[in-house]
Amino acid sequence: MNILKHFFLAFAVTSLVVAPSPKAETIRATGDLGLVVERASGSLLLIDQSERTALARIEGLGDLSHASLVYSPDQRFAYVFGRDGGLTKVDITTRKIVGRIVQSGNAIGGAISDDGRLVAVSNYEPGGVRIFDADTLELVADIPAGSKTIGLVDAPGRKFVFSLWDDGETWIADLSSGDPIVTRIEDIGTNPYDALITDDGRLYITGLFGEDGLTAIDMWDPEPHPIRVLPEYGRGQKDLPVYKMPHLEGWARAGREFVLPAVGHHQVLWIDAQNLSETGRTDTYGQPVFAMARPDGRQVWVNFAHPLNDTIQVIDTVSKKVVHEFKPGKAVLHMEFTARGHEVWVSVRDAGKVIIYDTRTFEKRGEIDAESPSGIFFTSRAHKMGL
Amino acid sequence: MSQIHAQPGSEPMFRLLALFLLFCSPAVGEETSPVGKLINLVHQDCGSCHGLTLKGGLGPDITPHSLTHYDIETLSMVVLDGIPETAMPPWRPIMSEKDAERIAEYLLRGELK
Numbered sequence: 427m428n429i430l431k432h433f434f435l436a437f438a439v440t441s442l443v444v445a446p447s448p449k450a451e452t453i454r455a456t457g458d459l460g461l462v463v464e465r466a467s468g469s470l471l472l473i474d475q476s477e478r479t480a481l482a483r484i485e486g487l488g489d490l491s492h493a494s495l496v497y498s499p500d501q502r503f504a505y506v507f508g509r510d511g512g513l514t515k516v517d518i519t520t521r522k523i524v525g526r527i528v529q530s531g532n533a534i535g536g537a538i539s540d541d542g543r544l545v546a547v548s549n550y551e552p553g554g555v556r557i558f559d560a561d562t563l564e565l566v567a568d569i570p571a572g573s574k575t576i577g578l579v580d581a582p583g584r585k586f587v588f589s590l591w592d593d594g595e596t597w598i599a600d601l602s603s604g605d606p607i608v609t610r611i612e613d614i615g616t617n618p619y620d621a622l623i624t625d626d627g628r629l630y631i632t633g634l635f636g637e638d639g640l641t642a643i644d645m646w647d648p649e650p651h652p653i654r655v656l657p658e659y660g661r662g663q664k665d666l667p668v669y670k671m672p673h674l675e676g677w678a679r680a681g682r683e684f685v686l687p688a689v690g691h692h693q694v695l696w697i698d699a700q701n702l703s704e705t706g707r708t709d710t711y712g713q714p715v716f717a718m719a720r721p722d723g724r725q726v727w728v729n730f731a732h733p734l735n736d737t738i739q740v741i742d743t744v745s746k747k748v749v750h751e752f753k754p755g756k757a758v759l760h761m762e763f764t765a766r767g768h769e770v771w772v773s774v775r776d777a778g779k780v781i782i783y784d785t786r787t788f789e790k791r792g793e794i795d796a797e798s799p800s801g802i803f804f805t806s807r808a809h810k811m812g813l
Numbered sequence: 814m815s816q817i818h819a820q821p822g823s824e825p826m827f828r829l830l831a832l833f834l835l836f837c838s839p840a841v842g843e844e845t846s847p848v849g850k851l852i853n854l855v856h857q858d859c860g861s862c863h864g865l866t867l868k869g870g871l872g873p874d875i876t877p878h879s880l881t882h883y884d885i886e887t888l889s890m891v892v893l894d895g896i897p898e899t900a901m902p903p904w905r906p907i908m909s910e911k912d913a914e915r916i917a918e919y920l921l922r923g924e925l926k
Contacts, residue, residue: 465865491865509864532869550870574871591871617900619871635900667895667902670861671871732858733907757857775857 454481456501456518460762460804462773462780463493463506464797470506471780471796472518475764475771475804478782478792482521488512488528494535494675494801497808498560499542504803505560507536513547515563518805525563529556537580540811544601546586548578555588557601567606569599577621577632577674579812581645587630589618596621596632596643598650614641614652619689622677623812624699631655633674635689642702655702656695665690670715670731675813678719678726680743685726687714694728696746708746711737716760719743720785721767729758738772740788750788754781762802773799848925851915859916862900867920871900877923888917 454474459481462471469485487493489510496505503524506514511530516523532551538544544566546557554571555578558564573592581587584602589595594616598609616636623630623645630643639657643650672687679685683705684697694717696706712734718727726741735757740750757775764770769791772781775798782792807813856865862872873879880888892913895903904913919925 489864489866491860492870509866509870510868532864534870576871619900667904667906668900669858669902669904669907671900732861 454519456805458805459501459518460771460802461495461504461506461516461518462794462796462799463490463495463801463803465490465493465775465800466798468508469797470504470516471794471799472521473771473780473794473802475769478794480794480796484516484521484523486523487514487516487526490800492534492800495803496536496538496545496813497803497805498538499808501805501808503560505536505538505545507533507547509533511547511549511551513545513558513563527558527563529558529565534574534576535578537578537586537812539580539584539586539601540582541584544584544586546578546580546588546599548575548588550574553592555586555597555599557586557599557606567599567601569597569606569608571597576619577630579621579623579630581623581630582627582811587621587623587643587645589614589621589632591617591619594618594636596630596641596652598645609650611643611650611652614643615639615654619671620674622674624679625811627811631674631677631684631686633672633686633689635668635671640686653702655697656704659688659695659704666692666713668713668731669733670713670735672714672731673716678717678723680719680723680726683743685717685719685741685743687717687728689713694726694741706746708741708748710748711739711751718761718763720763720770721765725749725785727761727770729761732757735759752788755779759800760802762804765804765806771802771804773802775799848915851912852919852925855916855919875920877921880921883917883921885914885917885921888920889913892916 458475460473468487468490469483471480472482473480488508491509493508504516511528511533513527513529515525530549534548536547543560545560553573555569557567573590575588576591578588586599596611596614599606615634618632619635621632628646632641638659640655642653642655668690682699686695688695692710693707698705712730714728728739736753739748742749755774755777759775760773762771770783770785780794780796780799863875864870867875893905895901
């Protein structure tokens with residue numbers, strides 16, 4: 427028996443010497459991984475979607491309230507945009523921070539160019555947008571705007587699009603030939619608060635806080651101009667106080683329609699994706715924050731602003747009716763679908779948990795402890811425009 | 814960075830707990846007491862616009878040094894009634910006058926007893 431043990435030991439040592447390549451179990455592919463923002467502690471939780479577990483915590487990212495992130499095309503690096511102007515590059519294979527700069531005093535989000543070479547950050551203080559080399563985080567371009575910028579997205583052809591909260595303009599920055607060429611589109615409406623770009627890169631739609639309706643810009647138009655959408659929406663009705671601005675980044679396209687959260691009303695709005703006319707409204711439990719379509723477009727999951735943020739409603743996109751309602755816990759901040767939509771991961775801030783649900787049966791599939799979790803970002807976002 | 818496994822009771826779980834306690838800000842840690850709940854509301858919900866650290870976001874910086882031109886009474890009125898033509902909403906529908914006063918006190922002094 428002893429001899430046998432020695433034999434195995436010798437064999438093991440030999441195989442270590444002759445086989446220096448990493449063992450299979452030390453390699454972890456990144457395609458089903460994701461990061462959860464832990465907003466209060468400035469950390470990220472690396473999660474494995476298939477195993478429904480947390481793998482590691484990565485710390486030292488500064489103020490992550492309202493933080494978001496994007497992934498490199500190879501799904502190895504995450505670029506994390508902190509509230510304090512921090513831009514942090516994280517290698518999720520080694521689970522380490524590999525670069526970090528504080529690029530402004532106060533930032534709101536970012537985007538990565540279609541070729542994966544440029545990372546842009548939207549700033550509140552001092553305003554404008556700054557663009558960095560994705561490898562080195564060196565400043566490539568500074569675009570001052572004299573305004574807080576919101577709704578920054580990537581667009582095809584090495585472009586970034588964003589809007590000016592203070593001035594009601596949308597700017598298109600084209601970086602295809604090195605220095606940015608900026609196209610300014612004026613009069614898009616008062617106080618744009620967030621924007622989305624459709625997955626074909628054609629429509630940039632901005633939500634307005636300061637007036638009714640939304641504004642669309644056709645990126646395929648050689649001379650893009652503001653197109654008013656639902657200008658009569660909400661007219662004659664008293665707006666409710668808005669305790670949290672809705673997000674449009676989690677916009678939903680369901681078949682031929684968009685579903686968007688209304689501002690100041692307990693409703694989601696349905697818009698025809700072709701002619702941008704209103705096709706319906708669905709009354710909801712509270713003021714929607716995110717209205718997110720399951721990837722197949724059959725369901726829209728909606729969460730709500732304070733003080734009604736303990737609830738999720740699921741809307742069937744064929745009937746436009748609420749088909750399921752439940753209360754995961756206090757402060758449901760974000761929802762993220764798996765790439766094919768079989769599960770949804772929900773961050774419940776005050777419970778300190780990320781809870782996983784089956785999207786067909788609505789059964790709970792698991793939960794992961796996290797500290798004040800907010801945004802959940804799966805690496806599958808790397809291959810989607812505008813996320 | 815630490816390794817984490819989801820199984821409760823395992824040793825890494827204790828490390829996670831220790832980390833949690835270490836990084837717990839007072840705003841999160843005391844949320845069961847009435848004062849803790851108010852402070853939590855200020856950082857988490859006012860923080861939606863003013864930032865978790867209250868240094869500003871879409872809304873302005875509301876740390877004590879930025880609010881020196883306010884007294885408690887005026888500031889609690891701003892909290893209750895909002896500021897017309899801006900994104901600052903009235904909190905009166907979901908907040909008592911007493912709580913608004915306590916919040917104003919917290920914002921001006923940076924602490925609440």
